[in-house]
Amino acid sequence: MSGVRVLVGTRKGAFVLTSDGKREDWKVEGPHFAGWEIYHMKGSPVDPNRIYASQTSGWFGQVVQRSDDGGATWNPVGNKFAYEGDAGTHQWYDGTPHPWEFKRAWHLEPSLSDPDTIFAGVEDAALFRSADGGQNWQELPGLRKHGSGPHWQPGAGGMCLHTILLDPSDAKRMYIAISAAGAFRTDDGGETWKPINQGLRSEFIPDPTAEVGHCVHHIAMHPSRPGTLFMQKHWDVMRSDNAGDHWTEVSGNLPTDFGFVIDVHAHEPETIYVVPIKSDGEHFPLDGKLQVYRSRSGGNEWEPLTKGLPQENCYVNVLRDAMAVDSLDKCGIYFGTTGGQVYASSDAGDSWKPIVRDLPAVLSVEVQTLP
Amino acid sequence: MMVRVVLPPHLRTLAKVKGELTVEVSAATQRSVLDAVEEQYPMLCGTIRDHATKERRAFLRFFACQEDLSHESIDTPLPQEVAEGREPLLVIGAVAGG
Numbered sequence: 491m492s493g494v495r496v497l498v499g500t501r502k503g504a505f506v507l508t509s510d511g512k513r514e515d516w517k518v519e520g521p522h523f524a525g526w527e528i529y530h531m532k533g534s535p536v537d538p539n540r541i542y543a544s545q546t547s548g549w550f551g552q553v554v555q556r557s558d559d560g561g562a563t564w565n566p567v568g569n570k571f572a573y574e575g576d577a578g579t580h581q582w583y584d585g586t587p588h589p590w591e592f593k594r595a596w597h598l599e600p601s602l603s604d605p606d607t608i609f610a611g612v613e614d615a616a617l618f619r620s621a622d623g624g625q626n627w628q629e630l631p632g633l634r635k636h637g638s639g640p641h642w643q644p645g646a647g648g649m650c651l652h653t654i655l656l657d658p659s660d661a662k663r664m665y666i667a668i669s670a671a672g673a674f675r676t677d678d679g680g681e682t683w684k685p686i687n688q689g690l691r692s693e694f695i696p697d698p699t700a701e702v703g704h705c706v707h708h709i710a711m712h713p714s715r716p717g718t719l720f721m722q723k724h725w726d727v728m729r730s731d732n733a734g735d736h737w738t739e740v741s742g743n744l745p746t747d748f749g750f751v752i753d754v755h756a757h758e759p760e761t762i763y764v765v766p767i768k769s770d771g772e773h774f775p776l777d778g779k780l781q782v783y784r785s786r787s788g789g790n791e792w793e794p795l796t797k798g799l800p801q802e803n804c805y806v807n808v809l810r811d812a813m814a815v816d817s818l819d820k821c822g823i824y825f826g827t828t829g830g831q832v833y834a835s836s837d838a839g840d841s842w843k844p845i846v847r848d849l850p851a852v853l854s855v856e857v858q859t860l861p
Numbered sequence: 862m863m864v865r866v867v868l869p870p871h872l873r874t875l876a877k878v879k880g881e882l883t884v885e886v887s888a889a890t891q892r893s894v895l896d897a898v899e900e901q902y903p904m905l906c907g908t909i910r911d912h913a914t915k916e917r918r919a920f921l922r923f924f925a926c927q928e929d930l931s932h933e934s935i936d937t938p939l940p941q942e943v944a945e946g947r948e949p950l951l952v953i954g955a956v957a958g959g
């Protein structure tokens with residue numbers, strides 16, 4: 491019988507949650523790497539037993555862990571992320587030049603075809619690749635050395651490369667997003683990059699329609715339509731139907747269009763999900779009511795999904811990498827909160843229940859649908 | 862000479878060691894001892910000192926014989942008690958946060 495494995499990264503360790511295809515009873519294992527921040531974990535699409543985890547600490551720096559048995563046991567692999575050549579500078583918060591310094595890996599994206607190849611999005615923003623299962627990492631410097639690089643500035647959470655999307659129809663095309671530089675695309679396997687921020691409007695930057703400088707929070711794609719992208723920007727929910735060349739706003743009737751996560755239904759490429767957050771100054775749901783919003787029309791028309799979610803006194807946040815979907819029928823939707831709950835819906839969002847309630851603050855959620 | 866090293870608990874877990882560890886060096890300095898530790902436990906590379914510069918990570922300190930050696934030159938000989946294995950070199954995580 492098919493099953494689901496949910497990989498949860500938290501402020502104080504990693505947790506692996508498993509269930510059969512009914513998704514009613516869950517086994518919770520962890521914490522792995524107790525006491526460390528686990529920014530992200532993700533399994534290889536071609537070998538579900540191969541899972542990578544980004545483990546970080548203000549004291550001890552970066553560690554990358556790899557499991558070859560579905561998360562039962564782990565071994566540290568390479569953690570040397572050296573910028574290619576002269577690292578140069580980017581802009582600091584006050585606009586002065588600041589040296590590029592590696593801080594942590596925010597996102598690990600395994601290749602769609604090779605379990606030993608994996609990409610890492612790091613802070614200060616850069617993209618790295620390993621072709622040997624995480625033992626050695628090389629920067630793809632074309633991104634950081636894009637002409638705009640010296641002008642990138644950190645967002646409030648740091649200057650992180652947090653989103654990596656691999657195009658399943660074109661091995662040379664990849665999308666990434668950086669806070670607060672914006673979105674970029676490569677069509678040549680990472681040699682050269684193009685900013686894809688046309689149509690974004692950010693009132694809080696000097697030029698609201700600048701080519702770079704936008705605080706993109708997350709981007710999602712349905713694998714059957716890799717040219718259609720959905721974005722949760724700092725404010726605004728956006729979509730592009732031409733691989734990011736132009737974006738249009740689809741916030742529609744959302745009660746607030748600030749937020750961090752966005753994801754796409756596994757079987758319906760026009761069904762998307764966001765979790766509206768009150769504002770950039772108040773990172774919690776409106777009126778203390780935790781609501782997922784679903785659009786079945788690719789944006790603009792949204793419906794609140796509340797069944798099973800707390801509708802009073804809820805002041806948690808849902809961070810950018812903390813929502814994921816499974817590919818069972820019906821599609822399962824999962825998200826984690828800074829209050830330590832992981833909520834799951836086994837009916838495409840119609841109803842929710844917590845798998846766990848009291849984990850450390852959740853940083854990331856990924857899902858593996860197992861045969 | 863055999864030098865004893867005590868790591869903070871998180872690094873002991875990472876290196877899969879219990880209690881203190883010992884490394885053999887020809888001359889006991891911070892550099893030689895940490896080189897030996899990293900050679901024996903490569904997963905610790907980058908967690909005590911920077912990969913490239915070999916500078917101590919900001920929130921770690923080195924103590925021995927009740928003295929803070931963190932700002933000593935990395936090539937200064939460690940105290941005789943450490944070199945002779947009578948006292949360990951302590952790698953300590955700073956008490957940071959609130």
